[in-house]
Each structure stands twice: as structure tokens, then as C-alpha cells.
Amino acid sequence: MTTAGEFITKTRGRGRADWSDIFTYLYLTFGTLLMFVPVLWLVISSFKTPAALVRFPPDLWPYDIQSVEVEGYATPLPLYDVTMEDGSVRRLAQVRRVGLEAQMVDPVQPGEIVRVRIDQRTEVRTLRLALENYTDPLRRFNFLVYLRNSVVVTLAATAITLLINSMAAFALAKYEFRGRQAIFVVIISTLMIPISVILVPVYLVITGIGWNNNLLGVIIPGAATPTGVFLLRQYMLTIPDELLASARIDGASEWRVYWQIVLPLAAPAMAVLAIFSVMWRWNDFLWPLIVLTRSELFTLQVGLAAFQGELNVQWHYVLAMTVLTLLPITLVFAFLQRFITTGIATTGMK
Amino acid sequence: MTDSRRVPIAPPAQLPSLPRPGWGDRVSDLFYALFAGVMNVLDVFFAAIQRWIGSRRMAYVFVLPNLLIFGIFVLFPMLLNFYYSLTGGTALFPQSRPFVGLQNFAHLFDCANFLNPNTCREDRFWRGVYNTVFYVVFQVGIMVLVALLTALVLNRTLRSRGFFRSVFFYPVLLSPVVVALIWKWILQRDGLINAALVSLGMERIVFFLNANWAVFWVIFISTWAQMGFYMLILLAGLQSIPSELYEASAMDGAGRLQSFRHITLPLLMPTMLVVTVLALIRAVQVFDQVWVLTGGGPGTATTYVVQYIYETAFAGQIARFGLASAASMVLGIALLLFTLVQLKVGQRSDIGA
Structure with a gap:
């Protein structure tokens, strides 16, 4: 927060804040709130019990109704603070509610039933994180399977993308061969053709190969990214040819030149592409939605969308699963944020 | 190197070095x-x-x-x-x-009157087209302006720029499904926005049962989620403007607004055009976020072309692949036009720079 502090006291060197400094300050404060509050609200809400989630207006923090085990009753009973007729306040457990009247017992002396009007009592609530929102779906639904599928797709696709894109980029940057220009132009001209334009024929190809309901059908089609080839080729052009030539004189094979000289030198560009690929694949939705129809093959995004459709009322699970879905990307960003933002600013791609 | 002209942004001279924990x-x-x-x-x-x-x-x-x-x-x-x-x-x-x-x-294209989807045989397609056009115009317009304003503000602050840049960029990384669920939760009947409305003494609104509200929130949320990306590119463009130009114009007695109009705007124009075209290409394909958020409703208020293609081919009673392909040809031609504009712009900006 020191950065924010420095920012507040910073003026344009004239010693006094003017209207534009005030505007800047207000804009950034408002902007920061607008960007973070929705995500924070999601995270806080994901720790609330179903009962707390339907409260209106909502509480800020995850409160839960305190309950107590009472002798002679099978389930724990909710605790209430009750204002008695004489004005004193007693803490009682509610057995049942009948109309406007509630039947309560004192947890210490469970024998005697006390009848009170319901407007005379208030719930006893304590701060509690409803961790069962997280643990229940992990046990009862396919969530871990979705997670595993997403991890498999993301890692495999990124590895394949990096390998074949860098091989192609190496050839296009460092060799003279017939058809080089043609190949490059064809690849670049499809930079702007998204999969949503060729959904049906790609689906046909996938079906023809037999990759329907197969993670390969999600991994392979998007692996030959034009953006990746382009980015890596431009970067490899800056590697001096003399380095490659001297390695060849030392007897290195072309493959060795590629992986021991060119790849390490292109590491920054490879890292940018890796981050993009992880982002694309982790967040991909439309294509997996079409290829994967069996629920045990769903990726997280498809699973989450299906989950919220089926369990429209079970917000407590949906919210917790959403938090788990955004967690990995958020962690990656927290560690690599400077690298990611500079990488995008300098390459201008997504 | 004629090929490098064809792409949005000139390749980086230097990429940042990797952090080494x-x-x-x-x-x-x-x-x-x-x-x-x-x-x-x-x-x-x-x-x-x-x-x-x-x-x-x-x-x-x-x-x-x-x-x-x-x-x-x-x-x-x-x-x-x-x-x-x-x-x-x-x-x-x-x-x-x-x-x-x-x-x-x-x-x-069987329509009695192309301006009225009700007279079309494939009325869902035309509703999708009109909704998409409306969305593209307003979402891109609003988002580019907000991104520009944010970039200008961030360009002023020197020390904390990295921090705020990351703040505004963060939603870009979130998946469309996650973004949609975050806002669905906030906008639901008992959600945060309605709690604020009630505390201000207003009525609760069920946002996604009202076509105008649904369209508003769809545009708002996609701006929220994507703005940071375009802001980053614009900020890089702003930072590439040499500061000597501002110093010279200040010496000549130009005010802040004047130097904005005569230095910043013209020099930022190429970046602005690139950003606009990239945003257009993205906006034409609007689907996943909205699909999870509203399901295309209420009615067909937020049904867009890609949703039409998806449903026609894969989610309908009968798979009408031919019709879906024809519709995606129409979409592809629209994208091709934008890409051609982009190529022209790319060439122009090369000459300008």
C-alpha cells in the first residue's frame, strides 16, 4: 500500500494538487473498487451458508446461526436470544415454530418448554466460514474430474503449442526454402479467423477422426496458433545467424541447433506464448462445449456452466466452484503480473 | 519484411526478462x-x-x-x-x-423487410444480427473510450503505474464463465446491487427479466472484463510518445488541453485504430459470457449471431448444419471486412510512424 500512499501525495511538481490530480485520484479509487469488489464479493459469499446467502439485505461477512446439541433432540437446535415478559433476556434453543409462536427450551434444563412470540426472539449468529461449500462438491460432484481434465488440456495443449509453433517459427525465421513466403502469408492471414466461424466443419473433422468426446479433440485443433508462430518468428529473427553457423561447424545437427541454441535464446517470447496459451486453454468454453458431451470429460469451464444451469438454486456450491476456477489464474497473475502486462503491452495480442 | 506490416503491432524490440524465484x-x-x-x-x-x-x-x-x-x-x-x-x-x-x-x-435472407426481423423466415438469425450490430457499436465505442481515459490517467501517475495497471488488467484473465457468474450473483434478485437500491429507498429490479437492463448489463460487464487489455495497448502507445514534444509545446505556451489535442490525439491515432479493430473483431463473436449470464434472454434480447450458429448446429431439435454454415459464412465475411480494414490501418500507421 506504500504505492497508494505515494500516489496520494504526488502532485505534478507544483506543490499543490489541482483538479486533474483530484480527478485522477477519484478515478483510480473508483476504478480499483469497481475491479475488485465484484471478485471480493464472490469470494466472501462463497463462504456463506445457504441460509445466509438468501438473506436480504445480505450481510457483509459470512455469519451462521449458532446451534446447540440438546439432550432428547436428535438434531442440533438453533439458538435465540429471547426477551421475556419481565424484560430479561434468556438464550434459548428453538424446538419448533407454530404460527406466530415458537416453542423453545433452555439447553441447560431441556425438560421445560417455553412458548414465546416469534418477534420476541433474535437469532444468535457467529462468524463462520462455510467450508462445506468447498468440500461437498469435491466429494459429491465431478468437480475434481473437471479440474483434472482442465489441467490435462491446459498443460498438454500448451506443451504442444510451444513445441510445434517454435519449430515452425524456427524454420520460417532461419531457413531459405521454397514456399516459405507462401506458408507465412497463409498462417498470418488466418490470424483473425476464430473457431466460431468454422465450428461445423471442424466438428466434422473431429468426428471423422473419432475424437468426439475425447480430450484430444479439445487439445489438438487449436495447437497451431498463428499468433504463436508469428510472435516466435519475429523474435527469432533477432538471433544472429553466426551463432547457428558456429554450432553447425562444431557438428551440431539441425535439431540440436534448434533446441540448444535457438530455444534458450527465444525463452522470453516462449514464456509470453506459454502464458497466453495457458490463459486461452484454461478459459476456453465454446469449443469444449461442442466436443465434450459426456460429463466425465467436461473441463472446468463447461462443468461450471452446466453446474450453474442444473443447480440454479444451489448458489453456495456454484460460488465456491467459481472461486476454485479463478484461483489458479489469479495465482499465476499475482506472481507474474509485471511480466504479463509488459508482455501484452509489447506484443499486443490476446 | 513486408509481412510484418500486416500485423497489428510492430514486434517488440525487447521482451522483459523472466522473474527468477x-x-x-x-x-x-x-x-x-x-x-x-x-x-x-x-x-x-x-x-x-x-x-x-x-x-x-x-x-x-x-x-x-x-x-x-x-x-x-x-x-x-x-x-x-x-x-x-x-x-x-x-x-x-x-x-x-x-x-x-x-x-x-x-x-x-428471406425477408419481406430487412429492417424488421418479424418479417423474416429465419427471424432468430436477424434478431441475432441486429443485436450483434447494436452490441458491437455500443460496446466497442464505450469500451475504447473508457480504455483511453484509463490509459490517460495511468500515464500521469509514475510510481504506482504498475500497481494500477495490474488492477485494471486483472479481469481480462478471468474466464467468460467466471465473469458471468460473478455478475450474475451480484445482479440477482437478492444481490448486492438490489440491496444498494433498497437501502437508497428504491424498488428492487429483476435485471434479467427486462430487455433494456439485460442489454445494458451485457455491455457493462463485457467492458468491465475486457477493457484492461485495450488499456494496456493504449498505455504502451501513450508511453511511446516522446516527452520532448510536450516540453516543447509547454515552452510555446500550450495548455494541457491544447497539447492533448495537437500532440497526444494525432500520435495515438494509429494505436486507437488498431485497438478499435481488435475490439470490433472480438465483439462480433460475442457469445460465451452472455450465454452463461442471460442465456440469450429475456426473449431474444441478448441472442447474438454466434449463439444462433451454435444452437442451429448443435443445440437444436434437428442439427441444421447447412444453415449454421451459411450463417457463419456471413459472420466470416464481416470479420474479413474488419481484417481488411485492419491491414489498411496497419499499413497507414507504418507510414505515419
Whole structure:
């Protein structure tokens, strides 16, 4: 927060804040709130019990109704603070509610039933994180399977993308061969053709190969990214040819030149592409939605969308699963944020 | 190097160096050993090929895997899509699909009055088209302006720029499904926004039962989620304007607004155009976020072209692949036009810079 502090006291060197400094300050404060509050609200809400989630207006923090085990009753009973007729306040457990009247017992002396009007009592609530929102779906639904599928797709696709894109980029940057220009132009001209334009024929190809309901059908089609080839080729052009030539004189094979000289030198560009690929694949939705129809093959995004459709009322699970879905990307960003933002600013791609 | 002109932004002179956390060294050593092992094994294979075809032709071996996947999953489908749009029936494989000529297109364009989707045979398509046009115009317009304003504000602050840049960028990383669920939760009947409205003494609003509100929130949320990306590009553009220009204009007595109008705006124009075209291309394909958020409703208020294509081909009672392909040809032509504009702009900005 020191950065924010420095920012507040910073003026344009004239010693006094003017209207534009005030505007800047207000804009950034408002902007920061607008960007973070929705995500924070999601995270806080994901720790609330179903009962707390339907409260209106909502509480800020995850409160839960305190309950107590009472002798002679099978389930724990909710605790209430009750204002008695004489004005004193007693803490009682509610057995049942009948109309406007509630039947309560004192947890210490469970024998005697006390009848009170319901407007005379208030719930006893304590701060509690409803961790069962997280643990229940992990046990009862396919969530871990979705997670595993997403991890498999993301890692495999990124590895394949990096390998074949860098091989192609190496050839296009460092060799003279017939058809080089043609190949490059064809690849670049499809930079702007998204999969949503060729959904049906790609689906046909996938079906023809037999990759329907197969993670390969999600991994392979998007692996030959034009953006990746382009980015890596431009970067490899800056590697001096003399380095490659001297390695060849030392007897290195072309493959060795590629992986021991060119790849390490292109590491920054490879890292940018890796981050993009992880982002694309982790967040991909439309294509997996079409290829994967069996629920045990769903990726997280498809699973989450299906989950919220089926369990429209079970917000407590949906919210917790959403938090788990955004967690990995958020962690990656927290560690690599400077690298990611500079990488995008300098390459201008997504 | 004529090719490099064709792409949005000139390639970077220098990419930032990777952060090197100390605790990760051991892990990265392990990964490197693994990587080197695999590469050494592959070397045996590739060295054999090299002995066979000669080192010059190894280039073809290097492009082959990428080209193969690219050809099978991008180029071939692009051609096939055209053929699909000329066939009918519900079969998936082209050999069992009857050739119907331009019938799918005739069906799509069968309208008494093109300005009124109700008079069209395929009214869902035309609603999708009009909704998409409306969305594209307003979402792109608003988002580019907000991104520009944010970039200008961030360009002023020097020390905390990195921090705020990350703040505004963060939602870009979130998946469309996650973004949609975050806001669905906030906008629901008992949600945060309605709690605020009630505390201000207003009525609760069920936002997604009202077409105007649904469209508003769809545009608002996509701006929220994507703005940071375009802001980053604009900020890079702003920072590439030499500060001497501002110093010179200040010496000549120009005010802040004047130097904005005469220095910042003209020099930022190429970046602005690139950003606008990128945003347009993205906006035309609007689907996933909205689909999870509203399901296209209420009614068809937020049904867009890609949702029409998806539902026509994959989610309907009968799979009308021909019609979906015809619709995606229309979408593809729109994207092609934007891309051509982009190429022209790219060339212009090269000359301008």
C-alpha cells in the first residue's frame, strides 16, 4: 500500500494538487473498487451458508446461526436470544415454530418448554466460514474430474503449442526454402479467423477422426496458433545467424541447433506464448462445449456452466466452484503480473 | 519484411526478462533435465532424417507438424465450410448431404423487410444480427473510450503505474464463465446491487427479466472484463510518445488541453485504430459470457449471431448444419471486412510512424 500512499501525495511538481490530480485520484479509487469488489464479493459469499446467502439485505461477512446439541433432540437446535415478559433476556434453543409462536427450551434444563412470540426472539449468529461449500462438491460432484481434465488440456495443449509453433517459427525465421513466403502469408492471414466461424466443419473433422468426446479433440485443433508462430518468428529473427553457423561447424545437427541454441535464446517470447496459451486453454468454453458431451470429460469451464444451469438454486456450491476456477489464474497473475502486462503491452495480442 | 506490416503491432524490440524465484531453481532444473532428455532422444530421430534428406530440407521437417495441424483444423475446414453452406439435410458427413445450391442463403435472407426481423423466415438469425450490430457499436465505442481515459490517467501517475495497471488488467484473465457468474450473483434478485437500491429507498429490479437492463448489463460487464487489455495497448502507445514534444509545446505556451489535442490525439491515432479493430473483431463473436449470464434472454434480447450458429448446429431439435454454415459464412465475411480494414490501418500507421 506504500504505492497508494505515494500516489496520494504526488502532485505534478507544483506543490499543490489541482483538479486533474483530484480527478485522477477519484478515478483510480473508483476504478480499483469497481475491479475488485465484484471478485471480493464472490469470494466472501462463497463462504456463506445457504441460509445466509438468501438473506436480504445480505450481510457483509459470512455469519451462521449458532446451534446447540440438546439432550432428547436428535438434531442440533438453533439458538435465540429471547426477551421475556419481565424484560430479561434468556438464550434459548428453538424446538419448533407454530404460527406466530415458537416453542423453545433452555439447553441447560431441556425438560421445560417455553412458548414465546416469534418477534420476541433474535437469532444468535457467529462468524463462520462455510467450508462445506468447498468440500461437498469435491466429494459429491465431478468437480475434481473437471479440474483434472482442465489441467490435462491446459498443460498438454500448451506443451504442444510451444513445441510445434517454435519449430515452425524456427524454420520460417532461419531457413531459405521454397514456399516459405507462401506458408507465412497463409498462417498470418488466418490470424483473425476464430473457431466460431468454422465450428461445423471442424466438428466434422473431429468426428471423422473419432475424437468426439475425447480430450484430444479439445487439445489438438487449436495447437497451431498463428499468433504463436508469428510472435516466435519475429523474435527469432533477432538471433544472429553466426551463432547457428558456429554450432553447425562444431557438428551440431539441425535439431540440436534448434533446441540448444535457438530455444534458450527465444525463452522470453516462449514464456509470453506459454502464458497466453495457458490463459486461452484454461478459459476456453465454446469449443469444449461442442466436443465434450459426456460429463466425465467436461473441463472446468463447461462443468461450471452446466453446474450453474442444473443447480440454479444451489448458489453456495456454484460460488465456491467459481472461486476454485479463478484461483489458479489469479495465482499465476499475482506472481507474474509485471511480466504479463509488459508482455501484452509489447506484443499486443490476446 | 513486408509481412510484418500486416500485423497489428510492430514486434517488440525487447521482451522483459523472466522473474527468477530462488525456491523454483531446483524445480526448473528438474524440468530442464526432463526437457533435455526428451530433446536428446528426439535428436536421434531427427539426425537420422537429416542424414537422409540433407540439412537444407530440414526446414520442411520443422514446419510440418504445425502445418499439418493448421491444414487439417483450420484451412481444410474453411474450404469445407463453404461447401457445407451449399448442402442441406441433417447428416454430418458431406457425402450424405444433398447439394442444394444457394438454398440456405435464400432461406437466411428471406425477408419481406430487412429492417424488421418479424418479417423474416429465419427471424432468430436477424434478431441475432441486429443485436450483434447494436452490441458491437455500443460496446466497442464505450469500451475504447473508457480504455483511453484509463490509459490517460495511468500515464500521469509514475510510481504506482504498475500497481494500477495490474488492477485494471486483472479481469481480462478471468474466464467468460467466471465473469458471468460473478455478475450474475451480484445482479440477482437478492444481490448486492438490489440491496444498494433498497437501502437508497428504491424498488428492487429483476435485471434479467427486462430487455433494456439485460442489454445494458451485457455491455457493462463485457467492458468491465475486457477493457484492461485495450488499456494496456493504449498505455504502451501513450508511453511511446516522446516527452520532448510536450516540453516543447509547454515552452510555446500550450495548455494541457491544447497539447492533448495537437500532440497526444494525432500520435495515438494509429494505436486507437488498431485497438478499435481488435475490439470490433472480438465483439462480433460475442457469445460465451452472455450465454452463461442471460442465456440469450429475456426473449431474444441478448441472442447474438454466434449463439444462433451454435444452437442451429448443435443445440437444436434437428442439427441444421447447412444453415449454421451459411450463417457463419456471413459472420466470416464481416470479420474479413474488419481484417481488411485492419491491414489498411496497419499499413497507414507504418507510414505515419
